[in-house]
Amino acid sequence: MRAFVTVGSTKFDALIQKVFSQEVLEALQKQGYTEVIVQCGNSSFEEQRGAADGEHPVIVQRGGLVVEYWKFKPTLEEEYERADLVISHAGSGTILDVLRMGKPLIVVPNPTLLHNHQQELADVLAEQNYIKSSSVDDLSTTIEEFGGSTLLNRFPRFDGTRFAKILDETMGFA
Helix, strand or coil: CCEEECCCCCCCHHHHHHCCHHHHHHHHHHCCCCCCEECCCCCCCCCCCCCCCCCEEEEEECCCEEEEEECCCCCCCCHHHHCCEEEECCCHHHHHHCCCHHCEEECCCCCCCHHHHHHHHHHHHCCCCCCCCCCCCCCCHHHHHHCCCCCCCCCCCCHHHHHHHHHHHHHHCC
16 A cells, blocks of 8 residues: 655645654554655655655665655646555645545644644544544554544535636626
């Protein structure tokens, strides 16, 4: 099984450092994961040396897991498709992409960003049971509790007509 970790275009040192920690790698292994793919962006972490683009990933063994990491790729769609679990910062674009694919998602908001806006989004989606939300400190526990047996709600398909109806009503066309 494959877990994919992404911070998108941001720098989220705490999340990437935690993903490389023994406790998180052990939690993933206990849940049956054999591969961990990490899109680390510009984050600073001990293993960052050698991290390049997705065409030239660094691949290491960590306690029975194959860990591959790199900074950026033009698109992450293939990584989302191949993942059995996605662990992500709480960027709205990333969340929507992953939820529309129907992939299990653990979201870790970055509290250092403007007004902690990622936490608000994560809280709402977790309350509606579309995602699991975690802090950096609780990530290993969240992974263990999530365990694949947790059923999340299926995110609704995109319906562009809903926005058009709201706009028509607002403008007085309906």
